[in-house]
Amino acid sequence: MRKIVHIDMDAFYASVEQRDEPSLRGKPVVVAWRGARSVVCAASYEARKFGVRSAMPALRAARLCPQAVFVPPDFSRYRAVSKQVREIFHKHTDLVEPLSLDEAYLDVTTPKTDYASATAIAKAIRAEIFETTQLTASAGIAPNKFLAKIASDWRKPNGLFVIKPEQAETFLAPLDVAKIPGVGKVMNAKLEALGVHTCSDLRAFDLRELERRFGRYGLRLRELSLGIDERRVNPDQSVQSISSEDTFAHDVLLSEIEPMIRELAAKTWSATRKTDRIGRTVVLKLKTADFHILTRSHTPPVPPQTEEAFVALAVGLRERVDLPPRTRYRLVGVGLSNFIDADESLAQSELF
Structure with missing residues (x-):
């Protein structure tokens, strides 16, 4: 039986800004560049009360919260704080799997410290984080990552919050399926159309029908609804690709896809700001009305340095789609892959 802790910094980027600039404390802070195509990197809890969320277009955030204070992101500062937090993690276990600058899984089944329980370790980590950074973090303790x-x-x-092994099935039963990783708006709508709203509904739904409709992911959904997740904490895992995709309400032509590419590229770029690695390859994914998948990619000599450059490269990949003009598409995705460490990126850029 594993003992897994998930640590998630609270409104990380916005909290760093409020810590470093006292005049921002208590105000609705939105970490984002201003601009028609910018997206929100983070929002303070004061801003979230108005409905502002990460990956939301900055223009929409400004409409929802006109009194918001917009602060341009400073990723060098965020990475420095993230490094401090990870050093605290490694005092307690070597099995640390960072998901981004502000969250990580820790396997404390066999910890390096002498605390009596995983809960005690999580409490100690949170206290150390606050003492070192003056920032708060939330922790979840459970027998698996999910x-x-x-x-x-x-x-x-x-x-x-602690979920003990014997509590898992009861705890999950009323949980909304939208809380399950991978269940986005489109998948949630499909499940709701089948009368599946909660994990309890998923358990009761015919397993063969789940698999027929959703393939292996249908089986995965059933396992998660029961609290089954055998994934190990992988300390060697590094970001290889980040992407966003969406399914259209109705099939569209390639000439109609640009607005969605721009929106998804902005979301993907926002997500890449949460890692300290650099993505080099821009990827466009399309699925035709008859479920044929095609991808187009481009690796520029120098990785895209700004959101605008990344969006332009993603939009430009449409020119490399050679299917007939009347082909209709049901899904589009935009990704950034081929990640390398920041120092390696710097060394490569000096060659050009």
């Missing part, structure tokens, strides 16, 4: 991640969100901000 449950630990759900638990860390349960009492945010600055909270701690």
